[in-house]
Amino acid sequence: MLPAMRNDRLLVGLAILIGIVLVVIAVIYWAEPAKSLPGFFPGHQAGSNHHHAKHGIAAFLVGLACFAFAWFRTGPKRSTHAA
Amino acid sequence: MIVASLITYPQAIILGLLQGVSELFPISSLGHSVILPKLLGWNIHQNDDYFLSFLVAVHLATALVLLGFFWRDWVRILKGLGRSLAQREIRADDTDARLGWLLVVGTIPAGILGLTLESALRKLFASPTLAAIFLMCNGVMLFGAELLRRRAPRTDEDDDARIARQMSWGGAFGVGAAQALALIPGFSRSGASMGGGLLMGLSNKDAARFAFLLATPIIGAAALLKLPQLLGHQGDGVRGQALVAALCAAVAAYVAVRFLMRYFETNTLTPFAVYCFVAGLACTIYFVS
Numbered sequence: 083m084l085p086a087m088r089n090d091r092l093l094v095g096l097a098i099l100i101g102i103v104l105v106v107i108a109v110i111y112w113a114e115p116a117k118s119l120p121g122f123f124p125g126h127q128a129g130s131n132h133h134h135a136k137h138g139i140a141a142f143l144v145g146l147a148c149f150a151f152a153w154f155r156t157g158p159k160r161s162t163h164a165a
Numbered sequence: 166m167i168v169a170s171l172i173t174y175p176q177a178i179i180l181g182l183l184q185g186v187s188e189l190f191p192i193s194s195l196g197h198s199v200i201l202p203k204l205l206g207w208n209i210h211q212n213d214d215y216f217l218s219f220l221v222a223v224h225l226a227t228a229l230v231l232l233g234f235f236w237r238d239w240v241r242i243l244k245g246l247g248r249s250l251a252q253r254e255i256r257a258d259d260t261d262a263r264l265g266w267l268l269v270v271g272t273i274p275a276g277i278l279g280l281t282l283e284s285a286l287r288k289l290f291a292s293p294t295l296a297a298i299f300l301m302c303n304g305v306m307l308f309g310a311e312l313l314r315r316r317a318p319r320t321d322e323d324d325d326a327r328i329a330r331q332m333s334w335g336g337a338f339g340v341g342a343a344q345a346l347a348l349i350p351g352f353s354r355s356g357a358s359m360g361g362g363l364l365m366g367l368s369n370k371d372a373a374r375f376a377f378l379l380a381t382p383i384i385g386a387a388a389l390l391k392l393p394q395l396l397g398h399q400g401d402g403v404r405g406q407a408l409v410a411a412l413c414a415a416v417a418a419y420v421a422v423r424f425l426m427r428y429f430e431t432n433t434l435t436p437f438a439v440y441c442f443v444a445g446l447a448c449t450i451y452f453v454s
Contacts, residue, residue, distance in 0.1 A: 150250075153253060156253070
């Protein structure tokens with residue numbers, strides 16, 4: 083029981099952390115042109131002034147999904163009766 | 166002024182009707198929009214900026230028709246989503262909430278793959294011959310889905326309750342991801358999601374319903390994201406044609422969705438599979454020779 087609860091907390095913590103990171107990544111994509119993106123970001127291109135707005139939207143949506151996951155996992159525990 | 170003749174009004178009407186039907190029929194709208202201009206000798210290329218702007222209007226029209234057709238369902242689903250967020254759980258007996266989250270889970274991979282790969286794949290596979298070959302593959306995919314499908318259990322539940330019970334979270338994710346195949350001209354979005362639904366044990370009717378519900382936010386969001394393109398300078402010279410095409414697409418999409426929801430009550434994907442294979446084969450031979 084205890085390890086399961088610990089795993090659950092770990093999952094929720096990870097989901098929140100990944101969600102925050104993805105929202106930050108989204109903001110970077112929206113704010114910075116392709117030339118200013120960190121080299122390891124998909125879409126980085128030296129000399130390009132193009133804004134990868136769609137990459138930002140994708141990162142933001144996955145971030146929201148992570149938050150939604152954490153929201154449901156930390157909800158009130160249901161009383162499940164096995165059939 | 167030369168721009169004004171890029172797409173004529175008769176071409177816009179034909180393309181609008183074609184898009185409206187082929188977006189919802191499992192026969193690949195993108196594939197048809199690549200193949201048909203080549204077959205008819207039109208000087209329209211799928212990657213031209215003006216044509217992409219033109220397509221925004223017909224996609225938006227199709228999405229609005231789908232939204233209108235399933236309006237009551239969407240209202241119920243959105244209420245279900247709100248309810249589950251407030252309760253912080255997706256109750257097993259809350260069909261609308263579960264269906265809503267299944268649609269969210271299915272939309273995530275389709276959205277991400279679409280946002281990140283759409284442009285690259287479109288440019289990579291924008292040849293009529295490749296589109297014809299992939300149309301054949303789409304036929305094989307549809308036929309394979311019918312062949313490998315799991316038998317749908319017969320119940321007296323309503324459509325959404327059946328879908329919500331039968332579709333797993335992983336299944337919804339897989340069906341959503343399968344939609345990304347439609348980024349390749351020749352593969353059908355609705356075909357991929359209907360095929361995925363059949364593999365998950367849905368009936369043809371439920372698979373079609375789930376596919377249309379899943380398609381609405383994706384088609385609508387894609388069109389809305391690109392709307393500035395149509396309203397900006399890239400839409401110069403095609404806005405009138407785009408409006409006419411959008412009206413035609415709306416009418417065709419409405420007829421198509423009404424027809425398909427009745428058709429799939431008793432019929433299968435097999436006729437579409439045969440059409441895609443035969444049409445793809447014929448076009449491949451024609452383009453290569």
